[in-house]
Amino acid sequence: MLVSGCESCLLADEEFAPLVFELIIEKLLDSEYSTDTKLEICSFLAKACAFFPCHQLVDYIGQLCAGIRSVLFNFPKGTHDDYIPEPITAAVSSLMKVFEESNIKDKRQQIESICHEFIEKGEMFVLQTELGLTDRLLAFFEILLRSSDLSSSVVFENVFSWLLSLCKGDTASSSANKYEVVNSGLRLLCHWIDIAGDLKQVALLRKHHNSFIEMLDKYDREIAQLARYKLLEVCIKLHVNTNGLLEKCKVFLRKSFDTVCSENKELR
Template identity: 35%
Template sequence: MRLESRGISPRGRLFDYIVHLQNMSTTSGDSDLYQRLVVDRSLALSDYLELKKPLLFSQSDDVREATLSEIVDTVCSLPGDFLTREQVALLLDFLLGRLESSPVAASHAVRGIHHLVTNSQNHPEGFEKPLLQIMFIDGNVQGWDVEKRVLQYNVLEWLLLYRLQELKPLGSNFVLMFIKTMGGERHPRCLPMVFRMFVIVARSFPLGPLVEDLFEVIACYFPIEFKQASTDSPITKQLLAEGCMKCLVAHPDFAPFCYMLIEEKFTDDDCTPEQKEDTCELLAEAASVFPPEEIVDHLESMLGGVRIVGLNPKGSLPDCVPRALSAVTNALNSAGSEAVVKLGSQLIENLEPFVLQAEMGLTERALALLRCAAQAGPAIRSQIYDHVTPWILMLVQGTWM
């Protein structure tokens, strides 16, 4: 019998059916549904989902999206230990399948996946790889708005923190996925998570030929340019700068690329004095972490950069300069006497004019840099003192002449 013959349109009948199902599952609203599902256990989750099934396959986009939103809201309200492994597996499979739906439905699916992964206590065995494949390898994280990117980064960070051993067999494929997923991220809310995950990935997976590509994912942010919108915001320039720096020195194989980045920023005329100070901070960290022999080929440019920052006549001596020079000197001291002699010779050559030409007003600062380097060991100390002592005598004699 056709619906029209009874004076009821198909659309009206569908509406009545929706109302009927909603009344069956949520008689007194969400609190009643929670009472029936969790407290009384008078309504099984499978029965609740079965009631919603016709609406999920409705011809109306609005009905399907509203139903999916309601299901996700319900799932997110459940206690962490409520769902069994089998139920979590079924729900994950269902929601992952909705990521290719309409943007609205997919956004609800992301929310549900996030809750199931980060809040459930009963995860199904082997769920990590299908999740990675669909959400990150096949998906396009950068195509989402910032709210949904945050949720997806939360999921990936949870996997790295609590399922790292299950991810390691993916090897370089995981690294490639990470590069694809994080490339182009610019939002300050997302970057702290990106930086934290980067360090774990760099230290936990074989990088092989992807080492430079992975380094470049973070190198593009340095030095950090960020203006804090509010003093109450938890995201600060210092937080971002520290996170970025940890990434750039996270793996020994980053050393040549890191020193080239430092050299590039030291010689870039477009870099502000503040950015060059940030570069000096990175040099201090790099020289402390990387194998000492890595800096030898870059020594001249590194010392030139330190000199530019430390002897800037428009400002005082920044704290980062002695730290950087001390780190470089200690690194070369451990690399051998030849490297230390080379360092001492270049320092003496670079700083002599600033010591002797007192009218420049930089004598005290230049001597402070030499004193800092001299503290690294007896070899460089005697080398520096052999030159500095005659310089001081010349300055004293010039004063009394």
């Protein structure tokens, strides 16, 4: 009740915006606070973004993104690889929504700026799989993607570029872990192909499908066959008509007869 009362007071007037956002940033970046406490602050950030006009937010975007990242990168050991707590989802969604629903002229620029802020600081942690943050950050970028239609181009372009590097094994620190990195990349690619299909990313798939097919053709492993099938299926469903796509489908079908007897139910 006390916490709720304090929050109500802080959100009582739009003039409190500087105080509120500076307080949130201070607490999120303070290493003395526990993850649970910082998640409570993220929940309050979601409420603050919903209350204050977007022009009150602009000066604090960079620091707010840094605060959210600090929570995202420091979950307790044992946390599931792709787990994103609801308070972080709420904070990011509310942050994006306040610009999405505004009437400001540069709202696309502001939304893309938020995306770039997370992308630039997160790229290294996606590509260096040995850090153990790849799945979590890609799950976070999916939240970012689904929070605003205006974020799709920026997020998809970067994620597809990262996935291509992961699937090729370009980011592997040694030959010993390359197989694992490639398998992980192919698994994530399957998921993001599904997302691209759900969100009807025709232009994106038209631009990138050749690069992915060329890469997938180099692998015989089942997860690569599954990714190839998903990619071709989504391209056909979305009418991604390009030179050679039909021929690629025919070649894939001819090579796929053996999978009818595969023990992999999903692939079969």
